Amino acid sequence: MIEILQLILDSPFLQRAIIAAVLIAIIAAASGTFLVFRGLSFMASGVAHAALGGTALGIFLQDSGLVPWFDPVLGALLFSVLVAVFTGYAGESGIAQKMEVAVGVSFALSMSLAVFLMYYIPPYRIPQIWGYLIGDILLLNNFDVIMLASTAALLGFITLMFNKEFVYVSVDMEGSIAHGMNARAYHYLMLVVSALAIAIATKAVGAILVYAIMVAPAAASNELVKSVRGVILSVFFIALIAEFVGLAISFAVFVSPSAIAGILAALSYLLALQIKRVRERVHVEIDDIQPKSGDLEEVFEQATVHEHKKDHEH
Amino acid sequence: MAAVPLLEASNLAVRYPNGAIALHDVSFLVESPSFMAIIGPNGSGKSTLVKTFLGLIKPFKGSIRVNGYDSVKKTGKIRKLVRYVPQRDRIELSVPMKVKDIVLMGRLLKKLPPRFASSKDIKIAKDALEQVDLAELWNHPFPELSGGQRQRVLVARALASDGSILVLDEPLAGTDVESQDLIVEALGKYHKENDVSIIMVTHDLNPIHTLVQDVLLLKNTVIGIGEPCSIMDPELMKKVYGPTARIVEHSGHRYCMTHDSGIDRHD
Numbered sequence: 001m002i003e004i005l006q007l008i009l010d011s012p013f014l015q016r017a018i019i020a021a022v023l024i025a026i027i028a029a030a031s032g033t034f035l036v037f038r039g040l041s042f043m044a045s046g047v048a049h050a051a052l053g054g055t056a057l058g059i060f061l062q063d064s065g066l067v068p069w070f071d072p073v074l075g076a077l078l079f080s081v082l083v084a085v086f087t088g089y090a091g092e093s094g095i096a097q098k099m100e101v102a103v104g105v106s107f108a109l110s111m112s113l114a115v116f117l118m119y120y121i122p123p124y125r126i127p128q129i130w131g132y133l134i135g136d137i138l139l140l141n142n143f144d145v146i147m148l149a150s151t152a153a154l155l156g157f158i159t160l161m162f163n164k165e166f167v168y169v170s171v172d173m174e175g176s177i178a179h180g181m182n183a184r185a186y187h188y189l190m191l192v193v194s195a196l197a198i199a200i201a202t203k204a205v206g207a208i209l210v211y212a213i214m215v216a217p218a219a220a221s222n223e224l225v226k227s228v229r230g231v232i233l234s235v236f237f238i239a240l241i242a243e244f245v246g247l248a249i250s251f252a253v254f255v256s257p258s259a260i261a262g263i264l265a266a267l268s269y270l271l272a273l274q275i276k277r278v279r280e281r282v283h284v285e286i287d288d289i290q291p292k293s294g295d296l297e298e299v300f301e302q303a304t305v306h307e308h309k310k311d312h313e314h
Numbered sequence: 315m316a317a318v319p320l321l322e323a324s325n326l327a328v329r330y331p332n333g334a335i336a337l338h339d340v341s342f343l344v345e346s347p348s349f350m351a352i353i354g355p356n357g358s359g360k361s362t363l364v365k366t367f368l369g370l371i372k373p374f375k376g377s378i379r380v381n382g383y384d385s386v387k388k389t390g391k392i393r394k395l396v397r398y399v400p401q402r403d404r405i406e407l408s409v410p411m412k413v414k415d416i417v418l419m420g421r422l423l424k425k426l427p428p429r430f431a432s433s434k435d436i437k438i439a440k441d442a443l444e445q446v447d448l449a450e451l452w453n454h455p456f457p458e459l460s461g462g463q464r465q466r467v468l469v470a471r472a473l474a475s476d477g478s479i480l481v482l483d484e485p486l487a488g489t490d491v492e493s494q495d496l497i498v499e500a501l502g503k504y505h506k507e508n509d510v511s512i513i514m515v516t517h518d519l520n521p522i523h524t525l526v527q528d529v530l531l532l533k534n535t536v537i538g539i540g541e542p543c544s545i546m547d548p549e550l551m552k553k554v555y556g557p558t559a560r561i562v563e564h565s566g567h568r569y570c571m572t573h574d575s576g577i578d579r580h581d
């Protein structure tokens with residue numbers, strides 16, 4: 001135990017990885033939960049790929065000298081917000097399927113834009129575009145951790161303040177508006193803040209970890225846990241355990257910690273489905289039902305005998 | 315000073331989102347307070363009328379006022395007065411809400427963030443759930459209830475809230491007789507004991523026949539308005555519901571028999 005602590009204290013990259021793991025778990029709990037409630041689990045991958053298009057645009061603007069100060073990260077953030085706004089616009093009536101389609105369309109649009117721009121970007125900068133999707137939790141620098149921490153803090157604060165509103169928007173948009181809540185504003189707030197968090201988390205720790213941790217623990221918890229607060233807590237712990245186990249295994253075996261965390265998170269969903277199935281199985285002995293139906297049969301017999309008598313009378 | 319009317323429509327016309335005309339030449343006046351039913355067959359514009367006076371849809375001609383407030387200019391004022399229960403299938407079941415969360419929604423929606431429930435809120439919510447005979451399900455998951463029970467919880471949400479006008483869109487559709495009776499009884503009692511108006515959209519007037527004061531009969535425009543028995547006119551009913559509609563008299567009241575049933579939807 002002391003050896004492990006010593007190892008952590010001696011290696012700043014490990015400290016950064018552990019902090020990042022906690023922050024990603026916070027982001028998953030605060031954002032992934034509400035995306036799954038809204039039926040928008042696809043948005044995590046949609047936003048990350050849209051950010052790819054934004055990165056390509058940023059590099060193009062910088063490299064062509066059109067807008068030299070335009071950092072590719074700004075492009076990524078801009079595009080992820082655009083996806084959120086587009087998705088929000090499609091779902092203003094509160095129908096989740098329409099938003100899912102909007103995510104799909106903007107996913108395709110920004111990927112096409114990225115490929116289009118690649119022809120005008122010098123080849124040596126193309127890896128930088130793909131690099132957007134391939135982060136590694138063990139290779140973070142201090143700046144990455146600060147960015148991640150401020151996003152998690154912002155997201156956490158907004159979720160603490162407005163979690164009831166986010167739930168109400170998901171449950172009954174029309175009713176919420178009619179009671180005087182500004183449902184449209186909360187609808188957009190939730191989507192835009194989630195998109196920013198997904199974009200920054202992807203840049204920091206890589207796409208695989210973000211997809212897996214944003215969606216699977218929330219989906220698993222939503223199968224089993226029966227209160228909103230319970231789901232949020234459960235997402236946090238599933239995400240954290242998956243990431244820590246991933247980090248620990250990556251020291252024993254030569255593997256990517258993100259891959260292990262991703263596999264564990266996905267397995268948590270499969271496990272939840274199985275647990276739910278077992279839990280819902282009801283055991284009723286056939287003997288328990290017999291007497292009740294006997295009563296009904298008697299009534300039925302009496303009624304039919306009665307009718308027969310009537311027939312004879314006529 | 316004359317009392318402000320509950321609803322006052324003048325020359326109102328509304329389109330569906332696709333541009334088709336949902337309502338035209340709608341003018342009527344209902345005094346406050348009232349227990350009012352808006353009836354008509356599927357697609358006759360009942361829900362559209364409700365969404366228009368709640369400010370969810372803008373009229374393209376004319377205007378409608380709720381307690382004297384214009385539905386477009388004074389939406390905020392109207393929403394302070396109103397407690398709204400949408401059609402049951404508009405409530406999303408993928409969120410793990412408990413029954414208490416749904417009932418408390420009625421109270422918390424009228425507050426400001428972070429919308430904490432006080433002990434008074436909880437007491438009022440529990441009382442409301444008692445009214446629809448579901449008090450024992452306080453901690454039960456809402457999505458696991460039957461359709462009729464979910465509808466009763468939604469009625470309890472309206473009873474628990476604040477505001478002098480209750481608006482319910484098809485609260486009796488797809489519920490069994492037991493739930494219908496409980497809902498009707500709870501609403502009638504609440505209307506009698508409190509100074510509130512109730513506006514109910516329904517395509518079946520019969521269960522609430524004896525409680526209702528004003529009936530608005532719609533088929534894309536106002537076909538008739540008045541007290542229940544005057545609306546239950548054989549000719550009027552045939553005009554709206556087709557030739558199969560019949561009027562049955564029973565213990566001094568007229569009831570309408572049609573083959574019409576099912577929930578009205580316009581998505």
